[in-house]
Amino acid sequence: MSEWWTYSAEDFLLFSPRTYWRMIERHNEALWPAQLLTFLLGAAILLWLIRPRPWSHRVIAGTLAVLWAWLAWSFLWERYATINWAAPYVAPLFALQAFLLLLIGGRLRWEVGRAGQGPVGLTLFLSALVLHPLVAPLMGRSLRGAETFGITPDPTAIATIGLVLMAAGRRSWLLLVVPLAWCIGSWATLYTLGAPESWLLLVAVLLAIIPVTRRHAD
Amino acid sequence: MTATRRTVLKGVLAAGVAMPTMRAWAQPGAPTARLIPSTGEAIPSVGLGTWITFNVGDDVELREECAAVMQAFFQAGGRMIDSSPMYGSSQEVIGYGLRKFGRPTGLFAADKVWISSGPRGPSQIEHSRSLWGVPHFDLLQVHNLLSWEEHLRTLHAMKAAGQLRYVGITTSEGRRHEQFEVIMRRQPLDFVQVTYNIVDREVENRILPLAADRGMGVIINRPFQQGALLRRLSGRRLPAWAGDIGASSWAQFILKFIISHPAVMVAIPATSQVAHVRENMASMATPLPDAAMRQRMAVYVRDL
Ligand SMILES: NC(=O)c1ccc[n+]([C@@H]2O[C@H](COP(=O)([O-])OP(=O)(O)OC[C@H]3O[C@@H](n4cnc5c(N)ncnc54)[C@H](OP(=O)(O)O)[C@@H]3O)[C@@H](O)[C@H]2O)c1
Numbered sequence: 001m002s003e004w005w006t007y008s009a010e011d012f013l014l015f016s017p018r019t020y021w022r023m024i025e026r027h028n029e030a031l032w033p034a035q036l037l038t039f040l041l042g043a044a045i046l047l048w049l050i051r052p053r054p055w056s057h058r059v060i061a062g063t064l065a066v067l068w069a070w071l072a073w074s075f076l077w078e079r080y081a082t083i084n085w086a087a088p089y090v091a092p093l094f095a096l097q098a099f100l101l102l103l104i105g106g107r108l109r110w111e112v113g114r115a116g117q118g119p120v121g122l123t124l125f126l127s128a129l130v131l132h133p134l135v136a137p138l139m140g141r142s143l144r145g146a147e148t149f150g151i152t153p154d155p156t157a158i159a160t161i162g163l164v165l166m167a168a169g170r171r172s173w174l175l176l177v178v179p180l181a182w183c184i185g186s187w188a189t190l191y192t193l194g195a196p197e198s199w200l201l202l203v204a205v206l207l208a209i210i211p212v213t214r215r216h217a218d
Numbered sequence: 219m220t221a222t223r224r225t226v227l228k229g230v231l232a233a234g235v236a237m238p239t240m241r242a243w244a245q246p247g248a249p250t251a252r253l254i255p256s257t258g259e260a261i262p263s264v265g266l267g268t269w270i271t272f273n274v275g276d277d278v279e280l281r282e283e284c285a286a287v288m289q290a291f292f293q294a295g296g297r298m299i300d301s302s303p304m305y306g307s308s309q310e311v312i313g314y315g316l317r318k319f320g321r322p323t324g325l326f327a328a329d330k331v332w333i334s335s336g337p338r339g340p341s342q343i344e345h346s347r348s349l350w351g352v353p354h355f356d357l358l359q360v361h362n363l364l365s366w367e368e369h370l371r372t373l374h375a376m377k378a379a380g381q382l383r384y385v386g387i388t389t390s391e392g393r394r395h396e397q398f399e400v401i402m403r404r405q406p407l408d409f410v411q412v413t414y415n416i417v418d419r420e421v422e423n424r425i426l427p428l429a430a431d432r433g434m435g436v437i438i439n440r441p442f443q444q445g446a447l448l449r450r451l452s453g454r455r456l457p458a459w460a461g462d463i464g465a466s467s468w469a470q471f472i473l474k475f476i477i478s479h480p481a482v483m484v485a486i487p488a489t490s491q492v493a494h495v496r497e498n499m500a501s502m503a504t505p506l507p508d509a510a511m512r513q514r515m516a517v518y519v520r521d522l
Contacts, residue, residue, distance in 0.1 A: 010444065011391075014306045015273050016490070022277055082275030083306050 010192055015083045017193045024136075024152060025144045027079050031151060035133075038067070038150030042129040042159065045110075049122075049166065052111040061105030064160060067150045068178075069098035075153060090182075094153075097160075097178035108169035117165040120207050124162030127200075128155040135197045157182045158204045165208060180205055250502040252483045255433035256384070256408045261326060263477040264502050265298030266291050266495065267439065267488030273306035283490060285315035290492045292322045294499035300411075300437065300486045301350075302330035302361050303342055309349040316351055327352050328409075328437070330388060332361035336368025343372075357409055359386035363394055363401070370405060384408035390439050392420050402428055411437040414482065415447060416475045416519050426481040435483035438476050442487060447472065454522050459514075463507045469494070473501035475515050478508075 028035065041063055048056035072094035080087035112122055132155035136145040149155045157179040164175045183201040190198035251260040266288070274280035288299070301308045309329065316325070327350060333342045347355060358373050360366045366387060376382040386409030389398050395412075402410060402425070410429055412421050415438075429436045442448045451468040465471040469487070476485045487498050507515060 014270065015275075016270055019274050019277065019280060022280065023275060026277065083273050085304075085306055 013189070013192045014085070017195070019083055020189075020193060021136075021141055021145050023079060023083060024147060025142060027075065027152065028144055028146065028148075031074070035146075035148045035151050038148060039129070041067075042149045045163070046125070046129070049110060049112045049125075049163075052109070057108060057110045058106050060110040060163070061101050061108065064105065064163065065098040065101035067156060068094050068101060068160075070150070071153055071156060072098070075151075090185075093178050093181070097175070100175055100178075104169075104171050104174055105167070108167040108172055110163060110167045112166060113168065121162040121165030124165065124204055124207060125159050126162075128159035128162060132158065132200070135200070139195070139197060153182055154186055154201060157186070158201070161204055161208045176208055180208060250477065250504065250506065252435070254384070254408065254435050254483065256435075261435075261484060262295050262297050262502060263482070263484050264296065264473060264499055265300060265326075265328070265437070265484045265486040266296060267486040268299065268301045268308040268312060269305050269488055270444070271488040271490040272301070272308035272311045274311055275307050280490075281311055281314050283492075284311050285318045286492050287489060287495050288312070288315035289319055290495045291499065292319075292324070294496060295324075295502075296495075296499055297324045297326040298328055298357075298437075298484050298486065299325065300328045300439075301346075302332055303346050304330070304332045304361060309346055313349050313351040321352065325352070326356045327354075328357040328359065329355050330359045330361035331369045331373070332364055334365050336365050336372070339365075339369045339372045343376075354381055354383075356382075357384040357386055358382055359388045359409065359411055361388055363387060363389060363397060366401060370401075374406075384435075386410055386435075386437070388412070388437075388439070392418070395420070395425065399424060399428060402432060402434065407432075407434050409435045409437055409483075411439055413440045414438045414476055414479070414485075415441050415443065416472050416516055417447065418443070419516070422479070426479060430481040436481055438482055438485040441472060441476050441485045442469065451519070451522070457518055462505070463511060463515075464503055464505050465501065467497055469497055470501035471515065473498055474506055475512060477502065478506040478512055 045060050045063065048060055072091040076087045076091040076094060081091075112118055129149050133146040133148045136147065137143045147155050149159050160179045161176060161183070164172055164179075167175075183205045187198045187201040187205070190201065250263050252263050253260055271287075272284050274284060291299075299312060301312055303309065329343075329346050329350065331339045331343055331346075333339060343355075343358065358376070360369045360373070370385065370387075373382060373385040377385055386407055387398065387401055387405075388411035389395065390411075390413045392413065398410070398412070401407075410425070412425055414421050414426075414436075418440075426436060448468055454468075456465070456468060456471060460466070460471055463471075463474055465474050473485055473487065476482055487494075489495050489498065
């Protein structure tokens with residue numbers, strides 16, 4: 001299929017920037033005030049990371065699993081699918097991530113560590129929770145388009161990458177695959193839409209990949 | 219063969235003939251129309267594309283804007299609307315507009331089949347038809363030649379059974395032109411759809427002459443390179459002589475260049491704006507450039 005070389009990212013973009021950002025705004029309006037609830041969940045996760053309890057590791061993994069399953073249904077299946085026919089094909093991957101979070105995540109230790117990728121992970125998590133919602137207004141869009149943890153995939157994927165980088169235990173890297181794939185796909189979409197914040201997603205990917213590859217090189 | 223070419227040329231001159239009456243849409247002026255070679259049916263030479271612009275999902279405000287674009291399109295005498303199952307919610311949004319204002323009798327519904335499985339073609343077509351809310355399509359095209367052999371069999375069978383009026387194939391941006399030509403030579407097609415504009419002129423060499431020889435109507439996609447061409451030209455001054463061909467904007471300059479090619483039947487620019495659809499439709503009005511003027515136009519843009 002040599003003609004594939006003649007395609008560019010624009011050829012696969014199905015919607016205009018206006019349609020895309022309005023979809024995010026309408027999603028927010030439909031779910032308000034769930035954003036407050038997911039923000040509080042994020043804050044609770046932060047607290048448990050700093051002061052872990054015997055049960056908190058499973059609760060964090062369980063919370064993330066619920067959020068990924070919820071995004072698969074509420075965002076990909078119900079919302080994004082209205083303008084992107086590829087979204088229903090991505091939804092099962094989000095469901096898989098939820099399943100992996102229960103299977104693998106339940107056995108990990110989710111806490112802030114000083115060593116290794118702990119600081120990088122914490123930075124990513126905090127930026128997804130606190131800074132990401134400010135991107136829309138900073139880019140001159142309405143605050144109604146603010147993307148929050150647990151409500152839209154971008155901040156949720158970045159936050160999850162940050163949390164997994166902090167988590168200790170076997171096979172934790174498996175929990176990075178779906179969020180990283182999402183970040184790369186979403187970067188391509190936002191980049192093609194001409195949105196400067198696309199670079200946030202790429203930075204998250206690089207911060208996650210560099211330590212993992214270094215660890216494997218050691 | 220020359221007879222069909224002459225038919226095509228005659229169509230160029232047949233401005234505004236036999237426009238079917240359209241319910242609920244006023245018709246101020248008679249636009250330039252071409253005759254479809256295989257039937258002699260007249261079709262206005264500017265249509266409406268729907269890629270990206272009409273994929274607005276269930277956003278009611280944006281759907282209303284698309285419906286307004288359709289209304290202005292029909293009011294200006296437009297007939298051909300082009301879509302595809304690849305264009306997200308565009309087909310559904312067309313259906314929304316048609317339901318809202320009533321389906322004009324002049325509507326020329328052009329859609330595509332786009333699925334790798336041949337046997338699943340008919341169910342995709344039926345789904346598309348229900349989204350548009352039309353009794354049948356006027357034209358179905360094999361999108362980007364995907365599984366074209368199987369789908370063309372389906373489309374020819376539908377045409378033979380009276381469920382479809384015209385059959386075609388599409389490509390864009392110069393992809394697979396060799397294969398495209400082979401199919402044009404071997405298959406009895408009513409329409410072919412390719413990319414053509416004042417800077418992407420490859421089809422002038424072989425595909426447009428072949429279409430004229432074979433009596434196939436040519437639909438032109440990406441007249442504005444998805445808007446990129448207009449963005450690049452937006453800072454530049456239109457030549458003073460643009461007035462001689464009745465072009466008052468770059469969009470009209472380019473559309474007039476396209477539709478004045480003798481082998482071109484319909485250009486299908488996409489837009490989300492009523493003002494733009496009016497501007498595009500107005501470019502059908504005479505005068506259109508002759509061959510010498512077309513040459514001058516192309517050179518002018520090339521040298522900018
Ligand atoms: N392989 C295939 O079968 C194939 C491939 C590509 C395209 N197509 C068909 O061809 C159609 C047209 O191609 P396209 O959608 O790629 O792009 P296009 O028609 O070349 O350009 C569309 C863009 O031009 C802008 N525009 C339209 N009229 C304008 C005006 N008067 N002044 C300023 N800007 C104007 C629109 O923006 P506004 O919304 O702001 O007006 C829109 O962004 C498609 O919609 C589709 O139906 C088929």
